[in-house]
Amino acid sequence: MPQKPVPNFDVIVIGGGVVGCAVMRRFALNGAKALLLERGEDILSGASKANSAILHTGFDAPPGSTEVACMQAGYAEYLEMHAALNLPVLETGALVVAWNDEQRAALDGIIAKAHENGVGDVQLVERDALRRAEPHLADSAIAAVSVPREFVIDPWSSPLAYLRQAVAAGAQYRFNAEVTGGEFDGKMWRLRTGQGEFNGRIVINCSGAQGDIVQGICTPPTFEIRPRKGQFLVYDKSASDLINAIILPVPTPTTKGVVLTKTIFGNLLLGPTAEEQDDRENATVDHDMLQGLIDTGTAMLPDLSDHPVTATYAGLRPATQFKDYQIKAEAGKNWIGVNGIRSTGLTAALGIAAYVEQLCAEHFTSFGPPVAPGFPTMPNLAQHLPRASQTGDGTEILCHCESVTRGDVERALTAEVPARSLGGLRRRTRVMMGRCNGFYCSARVAELTKGKLDRPLDGGDQT
Amino acid sequence: MSTRDVIIIGSGPAGLGVAAALVRAGVSDILVLERETEIGGIPRHTHHPSFGLLVFKRPMTGPAYIARLRARCKGVEFRTGVTATAVDGDRLSIATPEGPQTLRARHIVLATGARETPRHPRLVTGLRPMGIMTTGALQQFIYTGGMKPFSRPMIIGTELVSFSALWTLRHAGIKPVAMIEPSARVTAYRPATLFARLLGVPIHYRASVTDIAGRDTLTHIEIDSPAGRRKIDCDGVIFSGCFTGDNNLARGSGLALSPDTHIPLVDQNWLGADPRHSVVGNTTHPADMGDQCYQEALVAGAYIAKLLQSGPPQGEPLPIRHGNGIKMTTPNMLRPDEQARAFSLNLHVTRAWSGDISVTQGDKTLYRKRHSCLPARRITLKGIRFDTQSTAPLQVSLG
Ligand SMILES: Cc1cc2nc3c(=O)[nH]c(=O)nc-3n(C[C@H](O)[C@H](O)[C@H](O)COP(=O)(O)OP(=O)(O)OC[C@H]3O[C@@H](n4cnc5c(N)ncnc54)[C@H](O)[C@@H]3O)c2cc1C
Numbered sequence A: 001m002p003q004k005p006v007p008n009f010d011v012i013v014i015g016g017g018v019v020g021c022a023v024m025r026r027f028a029l030n031g032a033k034a035l036l037l038e039r040g041e042d043i044l045s046g047a048s049k050a051n052s053a054i055l056h057t058g059f060d061a062p063p064g065s066t067e068v069a070c071m072q073a074g075y076a077e078y079l080e081m082h083a084a085l086n087l088p089v090l091e092t093g094a095l096v097v098a099w100n101d102e103q104r105a106a107l108d109g110i111i112a113k114a115h116e117n118g119v120g121d122v123q124l125v126e127r128d129a130l131r132r133a134e135p136h137l138a139d140s141a142i143a144a145v146s147v148p149r150e151f152v153i154d155p156w157s158s159p160l161a162y163l164r165q166a167v168a169a170g171a172q173y174r175f176n177a178e179v180t181g182g183e184f185d186g187k188m189w190r191l192r193t194g195q196g197e198f199n200g201r202i203v204i205n206c207s208g209a210q211g212d213i214v215q216g217i218c219t220p221p222t223f224e225i226r227p228r229k230g231q232f233l234v235y236d237k238s239a240s241d242l243i244n245a246i247i248l249p250v251p252t253p254t255t256k257g258v259v260l261t262k263t264i265f266g267n268l269l270l271g272p273t274a275e276e277q278d279d280r281e282n283a284t285v286d287h288d289m290l291q292g293l294i295d296t297g298t299a300m301l302p303d304l305s306d307h308p309v310t311a312t313y314a315g316l317r318p319a320t321q322f323k324d325y326q327i328k329a330e331a332g333k334n335w336i337g338v339n340g341i342r343s344t345g346l347t348a349a350l351g352i353a354a355y356v357e358q359l360c361a362e363h364f365t366s367f368g369p370p371v372a373p374g375f376p377t378m379p380n381l382a383q384h385l386p387r388a389s390q391t392g393d394g395t396e397i398l399c400h401c402e403s404v405t406r407g408d409v410e411r412a413l414t415a416e417v418p419a420r421s422l423g424g425l426r427r428r429t430r431v432m433m434g435r436c437n438g439f440y441c442s443a444r445v446a447e448l449t450k451g452k453l454d455r456p457l458d459g460g461d462q463t
Numbered sequence B: 001m002s003t004r005d006v007i008i009i010g011s012g013p014a015g016l017g018v019a020a021a022l023v024r025a026g027v028s029d030i031l032v033l034e035r036e037t038e039i040g041g042i043p044r045h046t047h048h049p050s051f052g053l054l055v056f057k058r059p060m061t062g063p064a065y066i067a068r069l070r071a072r073c074k075g076v077e078f079r080t081g082v083t084a085t086a087v088d089g090d091r092l093s094i095a096t097p098e099g100p101q102t103l104r105a106r107h108i109v110l111a112t113g114a115r116e117t118p119r120h121p122r123l124v125t126g127l128r129p130m131g132i133m134t135t136g137a138l139q140q141f142i143y144t145g146g147m148k149p150f151s152r153p154m155i156i157g158t159e160l161v162s163f164s165a166l167w168t169l170r171h172a173g174i175k176p177v178a179m180i181e182p183s184a185r186v187t188a189y190r191p192a193t194l195f196a197r198l199l200g201v202p203i204h205y206r207a208s209v210t211d212i213a214g215r216d217t218l219t220h221i222e223i224d225s226p227a228g229r230r231k232i233d234c235d236g237v238i239f240s241g242c243f244t245g246d247n248n249l250a251r252g253s254g255l256a257l258s259p260d261t262h263i264p265l266v267d268q269n270w271l272g273a274d275p276r277h278s279v280v281g282n283t284t285h286p287a288d289m290g291d292q293c294y295q296e297a298l299v300a301g302a303y304i305a306k307l308l309q310s311g312p313p314q315g316e317p318l319p320i321r322h323g324n325g326i327k328m329t330t331p332n333m334l335r336p337d338e339q340a341r342a343f344s345l346n347l348h349v350t351r352a353w354s355g356d357i358s359v360t361q362g363d364k365t366l367y368r369k370r371h372s373c374l375p376a377r378r379i380t381l382k383g384i385r386f387d388t389q390s391t392a393p394l395q396v397s398l399g
């Protein structure tokens, strides 16, 4: 019997986090025949599904690092193209707030570092002005540095838009396709997955928390992944008016600390924690840690206690023993590792993609000619911009807490890169993400998605 | 824009009760808005006979109950699939499939109901596999959807609604592995435990969930109880009870709320802070029986009919505050009224209480009587006489 031919690609990207999606977009738009292999049921199965969703200026990043360069390039490209993809930006600005004299003393250093990073519009805000800007903050807030261009974005629609742009340019993707091994014959990589083998000239490892293990397919890794968990609480929409800007703490050497921010979806987010753990797979929330977060949050914003919590979640930062990103081309191996994108990857993704493409051109090859980019119109999920439920799409609202229409759900199941899992559907529509956690709508979602999800909500069983 | 006489938001027992009373009083221009595609509120998906004992003197399933209530609403216009998004004086913004609209009414009624507290706000430790839901969702899976989401679930809570979950599961031939109760006794009436025993479902007391395990599909939960920590295999978790009013519309619209419960302010005639609004049903007292919601709504509707004739009541409302151990009171505000010098007050306690309950106004005691109270059920204080001249707030206390 003839062997089934193994498909050939110019570029294979391992891992569909925000970084993998941005890399896919970059290569596909530049004319490469690209394939994404993602082990999860959907893109964003790792760190990228659970972050603070802040578009950072890089004001406090290590000066001169790859990280700050990628962040600032990513930031600029995002602002340039978000409107064409209908991706929202909430221009909140941020305040780095000092809660005691020691932190107050650190503010000058923060301003100096911001200047060094080219973020020139930061400013010291004294107590009275701070009070006027953020009247709900506790009295113990004594001063702040304002960072006007720190913004909030949609952490799920943006990577999806990147992949959809790639697909529109001819790229392919496979979910449930974990890369378990592979060989390089000097010209071509042959990668093994649960869904068969795939050939690619260049492999780009964007596998997040699996980074060192996957890197081992090519070469002994020069870094090790040390997952750092961050837990969050989401407060109901009534709480989002308690702050205007993103409230950042004065950072310590290991963490950015606990942040209060609006989400693009109109909620208020409190977190993350920073907890080292060995487990790369599981991000559990923990009752006591969440309670601790609430205490920290209400100490900063006392009125928070009047508002209900609607959700809790946790994400794993793919950190390494190094501070900076570990992005490196493996000479003679047609492999680029994009690792250790620990806590700024949402911002940096587009910048990282451009950098990876440049590394590829320098070390291996470049592709072309570029493809005229398509701009899929992403459905808007941002609270401050019109939703389908507000303009009317001919269908009733299905998820009342998050104002998701039946049409929103139906479209997410049929759009390019459709949702094949409940998580994917939630991230594409916000359905079941609200305060009732599915009390009102989950059974209807189960009915609407019958036969359309890999793992059905109804357990696949009929009464 | 034409002005309707009354617009009622929500078509559960409370909304239908207001409509029925208005019809009875001769008001004809009534619109009921319901965001679901069918009317009926909670009873719509409660298909076992747990309604109607007070109103119809016999047990009825939710849908049969709703059909009977609706029959009393002759001439009332119902619009389904329409969500009220904001109330502002006599104006109401709605979201419809065709886009936003603004309506106007002489009187607007909020009857938006109550729901259970789900997993996340309870801050439960663990992962987020599928198969975790509330009784309300469970009923919709099983009764209205004909689906069977799991085969060995765990029920958290022992309120009446927890036994409703048990009943719902039984309908689908699903036997839960256990029920979990944080306190030392069942929250529902004791005979309910017989039902669990009959079905062979153990109840673990003084127990709490300390872990939910399984990344995609639930594998087990861990509970902590006097018997120690242990894992229990299950493929579903039903968080039942811990009711909370769905007063998001009121809060989002900036209607006056009680500062400690965030329940809309409502007086002894179910009138809100703005006398053009009424708030009725379980949104104001999460959660009493459907019959109780219907009966109070009849009173509320009759009062609205009177107001439409006579104009708004006079006098500044007085707050009704409550002390520790009380979850909420309805009313939570009093409008001194020359005609009626007495009113009834309903309350829920947060913990079991046997002893006096008092209502005071300034240094006067308006009511003091001994009550035996358990959480999650209505306690009624009847015939509280008040002084129409006093402007002091009222205080309800245990003891
Ligand atoms: C708590 C927290 C807060 C954060 N806040 C922000 C913020 O506000 N702003 C910001 O810019 N950044 C933030 N970040 C950082 C950002 O989320 C990460 O930098 C980014 O998500 C990393 O993306 P990634 O694509 O490298 O990794 P991931 O998102 O983890 O993607 C890796 C993907 O590879 C897949 N995979 C793994 N192994 C294999 C295999 N063998 N075969 C196939 N597929 C595989 C995984 O399933 C996964 O989908 C935060 C992160 C956390 C955890």
Ligand SMILES: Cc1cc2nc3c(=O)[nH]c(=O)nc-3n(C[C@H](O)[C@H](O)[C@H](O)COP(=O)(O)OP(=O)(O)OC[C@H]3O[C@@H](n4cnc5c(N)ncnc54)[C@H](O)[C@@H]3O)c2cc1C
Pocket (backbone or CB within 6 Å): B009, B010, B011, B012, B013, B014, B015, B033, B034, B035, B036, B039, B040, B041, B042, B043, B046, B050, B051, B082, B083, B084, B085, B111, B112, B113, B114, B115, B116, B135, B136, B137, B139, B161, B164, B246, B249, B280, B281, B282, B283, B287, B288, B289, B290, B291, B293
């Ligand atoms: C799972 C569960 C089981 C229960 N079982 C029983 C039982 O067996 N027996 C019993 O007596 N009681 C039961 N109850 C208590 C129940 O709350 C009452 O029976 C009764 O339904 C309350 O009536 P209501 O009209 O106040 O609210 P609901 O019945 O909840 O009706 C409120 C209606 O308002 C609609 N609505 C809300 N907001 C809007 C908006 N913005 N725009 C338009 N429409 C809106 C909702 O969709 C809903 O239809 C149960 C409650 C729950 C949660």
